[in-house]
Amino acid sequence: MQIEVIKCHNYGLESSDTLGHCLATSCIAAFLLLCARASTSTTPKKMVFEYPDVRRDESVVDDYHGTKIIDPYRWLEDPDSNETKEFIEAENKITRPYLDACPVKQDINQRLTELWNYPKYSCPFRRGNRYFFFKNTGLQNQNVLYVQDSLEGEPRVFLDPNTLSEDGTIALSGSRFTEDGNTFAYGLSASGSDWITIHLKDVATGEDYPEVLEKVKFASMSWTKDNKGLFYSRYPDQTGKTDGSETEVNRDQKLCYHRLNTPQSDDVIVVEFPEEPLWRIGAEVTDCGKYLIVSPVKDCRDNLLFYADLSKQPEINGKLHLTQIVHKFEADYEYVTNEGSVCIFRTNKNSPNYRLVKIDLHNPAEENWQTLIPEHPSDVLDWASAVDNDKLVIHYVRDVKSVLQLHNMKSGELLQTFELDVGSVVGFSGKKEQSEIFYHFMSFLSPGVIYHVDFKKQPYKPTVFREVKVKGFDASQYEAKQIFYSSKDGTKVPMFIVSKKGLSRDGSNPALIYGYGGFNINIQPSFSVTRLVFMQHFNGVVAIPNIRGGGEYGERWHNAGRLLNKQNVFDDFQAAAEYLIAEHYTRASLVTIQGGSNGGLLVAACINQRPDLYGAAIVQVGVLDMLRFQKFTIGHAWVSDYGSSDNKTQFDYLLKYSPLHNIHKPENGTEYPATLILTADHDDRVVPLHSLKFIAALQHAARGSAQRRPLLARIDNKAGHGGGKPTAKIIDEHTDILCFMSQSLGLKFIK
Numbered sequence: 223m224q225i226e227v228i229k230c231h232n233y234g235l236e237s238s239d240t241l242g243h244c245l246a247t248s249c250i251a252a253f254l255l256l257c258a259r260a261s262t263s264t265t266p267k268k269m270v271f272e273y274p275d276v277r278r279d280e281s282v283v284d285d286y287h288g289t290k291i292i293d294p295y296r297w298l299e300d301p302d303s304n305e306t307k308e309f310i311e312a313e314n315k316i317t318r319p320y321l322d323a324c325p326v327k328q329d330i331n332q333r334l335t336e337l338w339n340y341p342k343y344s345c346p347f348r349r350g351n352r353y354f355f356f357k358n359t360g361l362q363n364q365n366v367l368y369v370q371d372s373l374e375g376e377p378r379v380f381l382d383p384n385t386l387s388e389d390g391t392i393a394l395s396g397s398r399f400t401e402d403g404n405t406f407a408y409g410l411s412a413s414g415s416d417w418i419t420i421h422l423k424d425v426a427t428g429e430d431y432p433e434v435l436e437k438v439k440f441a442s443m444s445w446t447k448d449n450k451g452l453f454y455s456r457y458p459d460q461t462g463k464t465d466g467s468e469t470e471v472n473r474d475q476k477l478c479y480h481r482l483n484t485p486q487s488d489d490v491i492v493v494e495f496p497e498e499p500l501w502r503i504g505a506e507v508t509d510c511g512k513y514l515i516v517s518p519v520k521d522c523r524d525n526l527l528f529y530a531d532l533s534k535q536p537e538i539n540g541k542l543h544l545t546q547i548v549h550k551f552e553a554d555y556e557y558v559t560n561e562g563s564v565c566i567f568r569t570n571k572n573s574p575n576y577r578l579v580k581i582d583l584h585n586p587a588e589e590n591w592q593t594l595i596p597e598h599p600s601d602v603l604d605w606a607s608a609v610d611n612d613k614l615v616i617h618y619v620r621d622v623k624s625v626l627q628l629h630n631m632k633s634g635e636l637l638q639t640f641e642l643d644v645g646s647v648v649g650f651s652g653k654k655e656q657s658e659i660f661y662h663f664m665s666f667l668s669p670g671v672i673y674h675v676d677f678k679k680q681p682y683k684p685t686v687f688r689e690v691k692v693k694g695f696d697a698s699q700y701e702a703k704q705i706f707y708s709s710k711d712g713t714k715v716p717m718f719i720v721s722k723k724g725l726s727r728d729g730s731n732p733a734l735i736y737g738y739g740g741f742n743i744n745i746q747p748s749f750s751v752t753r754l755v756f757m758q759h760f761n762g763v764v765a766i767p768n769i770r771g772g773g774e775y776g777e778r779w780h781n782a783g784r785l786l787n788k789q790n791v792f793d794d795f796q797a798a799a800e801y802l803i804a805e806h807y808t809r810a811s812l813v814t815i816q817g818g819s820n821g822g823l824l825v826a827a828c829i830n831q832r833p834d835l836y837g838a839a840i841v842q843v844g845v846l847d848m849l850r851f852q853k854f855t856i857g858h859a860w861v862s863d864y865g866s867s868d869n870k871t872q873f874d875y876l877l878k879y880s881p882l883h884n885i886h887k888p889e890n891g892t893e894y895p896a897t898l899i900l901t902a903d904h905d906d907r908v909v910p911l912h913s914l915k916f917i918a919a920l921q922h923a924a925r926g927s928a929q930r931r932p933l934l935a936r937i938d939n940k941a942g943h944g945g946g947k948p949t950a951k952i953i954d955e956h957t958d959i960l961c962f963m964s965q966s967l968g969l970k971f972i973k
């Protein structure tokens with residue numbers, strides 16, 4: 223198993239880097255932090271903006287369970303119409319000059335570029351008799367995959383995605399080696415789309431096989447252990463565009479089997495559920511090669527389990543005979559490893575903090591399952607990986623921080639805890655048949671240390687394999703701490719606060735509050751260059767509250783922030799701002815809130831509900847039309863977190879917080895914070911229409927009102943939801959965000 227971004231929710235809203243091409247959290251564009259600094263010497267730019275004159279069509283009315291809702295910007299849902307294109311142009315045309323007028327734009331851009339320019343590495347991993355690792359020399363648009371014959375051997379470039387496009391917009395997205403390490407299957411995505419094409423490379427010669435597998439999205443890839451072919455999931459051909467700028471619903475995914483060195487047209491469908499068009503079909507060949515574990519999922523939690531005995535159908539030339547193990551969507555099940563027919567799964571069935579269970583495929587009734595590692599009362603069992611034949615490495619999340627342990631696979635007994643500083647394990651490599659592991663540690667003030675453990679030498683002692691240094695960054699000048707504050711209903715919520723040491727606590731510093739709050743995702747400590755620029759050059763305070771809806775405290779924490787509990791997520795975030803203001807870290811007019819994707823929903827809901835609490839808001843690739851999100855691309859998968867307007871009770875609830883439907887006229891005292899909405903033309907995870915409709919409605923409400931702070935949209939091209947974004951585009955985007963904050967809050971750049 224190899225993990226680079228720990229929670230890789232391929233099908234959810236998060237970025238989908240599963241195989242180490244995202245080396246550092248600081249390269250996931252949509253989820254980063256920025257900011258600027260207070261100064262009494264500059265005054266915020268307040269001016270009346272001439273927003274584009276945009277057609278409202280009030281004749282578009284939907285009837286939801288008897289409630290009539292006008293949707294005046296429905297026409298913006300068509301990404302290809304001239305009118306939509308003109309709208310985008312008109313928006314960029316007022317945004318660009320505002321951002322470019324930032325007097326410290328050069329300073330910001332230069333500092334971001336300088337600090338970004340340090341080498342980044344993934345954990346090395348062995349496949350066959352070679353080692354591989356990803357490296358970015360600093361400013362390369364895409365990480366490069368290197369090969370070496372031994373850990374000490376000279377690394378050679380194996381695959382350099384930078385050579386595939388001029389501007390770095392072709393990215394590696396998912397990859398898998400065969401068991402013998404001789405063939406490499408890799409996905410490429412263009413312009414940030416979730417669509418990938420799978421290519422196959424002969425490792426020894428570096429030559430690609432002739433075939434390319436198309437119409438692939440949200441795909442698991444798993445080779446048969448005879449190294450001859452690959453299971454992968456694909457969608458049927460669809461009419462019209464499939465480049466990620468379309469909005470069509472993704473449905474009817476099939477699991478296929480591809481034989482190496484044959485055309486895709488010869489592939490066979492091995493698993494399908496034609497009566498369940500919205501299911502996505504995950505599949506994993508077991509470590510022993512005998513079974514295929516098939517795990518259909520319909521939204522962003524809970525899966526079913528089936529298996530096929532591959533030894534009984536060795537030809538794989540049609541539908542596989544499946545035996546069902548789990549019959550209801552009520553919990554997560556993740557294959558870890560197996561010994562014979564006994565498989566170990568990670569599950570939250572009756573264990574909201576997760577446990578490991580043994581399920582005998584030949585005797586799979588639930589009453590026969592055996593708990594191998596019981597649920598911990600407070601720590602969340604985040605992942606487990608088989609190593610060194612008979613051991614398990616287990617990653618726990620304890621109060622948002624990583625804990626890494628070694629357990630006996632047979633008995634479950636704890637063998638050892640690997641000491642870690644306060645922070646996160648962001649990468650791991652190790653396999654059952656290998657007697658070594660690597661893990662990648664990172665924190666707010668540590669850009670990365672890769673540890674190596676050799677199980678052939680006792681005692682098992684981690685050694686530092688590689689440590690990354692950032693020029694111009696002295697960690698001793700900063701401090702990171704975790705506090706717990708009370709939310710509206712008294713719930714204790716953890717929050718990290720990071721800043722320079724010794725900042726005055728007089729409310730004069732700008733603060734950036736970043737949140738996500740959904741989909742069982744943990745926001746753990748990570749290193750970010752952009753945050754560093756904010757702290758170093760604006761005396762900024764970075765705050766990351768681990769609000770409900772996330773997975774920081776297991777399924778309970780997630781449940782407390784989804785469906786009819788979603789308001790808790792916003793309350794927690796607002797309480798974080800109130801805490802920072804009450805404790806004099808900052809004041810409301812210097813607070814910026816930022817979030818992407820589900821976090822964009824969070825930020826947009828918060829500016830509607832408490833405009834008085836913030837000076838600026840950054841809404842990245844947000845889900846903003848809560849009545850219609852399920853109608854586009856993979857939006858239907860989020861119903862497990864949001865519910866759906868098709869259900870009357872859920873509709874009533876969604877209508878109360880849907881950002882698009884709760885925009886108010888910024889009358890006296892309810893002026894909106896300066897707001898920047900970011901999206902891009904190839905975002906097929908959260909389609910851009912959310913952002914377009916929202917900014918149109920927001921500017922309409924502001925026209926002729928007391929609103930003076932800017933309400934702007936930045937709509938990028940050749941970019942998507944964030945995964946695979948080239949470094950050059952990330953730096954441009956972060957420069958713009960910092961400029962927006964500096965301009966609108968009147969912050970000064972301290973050299």
Ligand SMILES: *[C@@H]1O[C@H](CO)[C@@H](O)[C@H](O)[C@H]1NC(C)=O
Pocket residue numbers: 304
């Ligand atoms: C859209 O704009 C293009 C270029 O200006 C023009 O050729 C085309 O006729 C327009 N299409 C429609 C439907 O107006």
Ligand SMILES: *[C@@H]1O[C@H](CO)[C@@H](O)[C@H](O)[C@H]1NC(C)=O
Pocket residue numbers: 785786865869870871872
């Ligand atoms: C509608 O939503 C409510 C509240 O989430 C839920 O309890 C109910 O089961 C849903 N109804 C259907 C038919 O899904």
Ligand SMILES: *[C@@H]1O[C@H](CO)[C@@H](O)[C@H](O)[C@H]1NC(C)=O
Pocket residue numbers: 889890891928
């Ligand atoms: C806000 O309200 C105050 C007091 O009612 C009034 O003096 C002021 O003019 C109002 N400002 C705006 C912009 O409406």
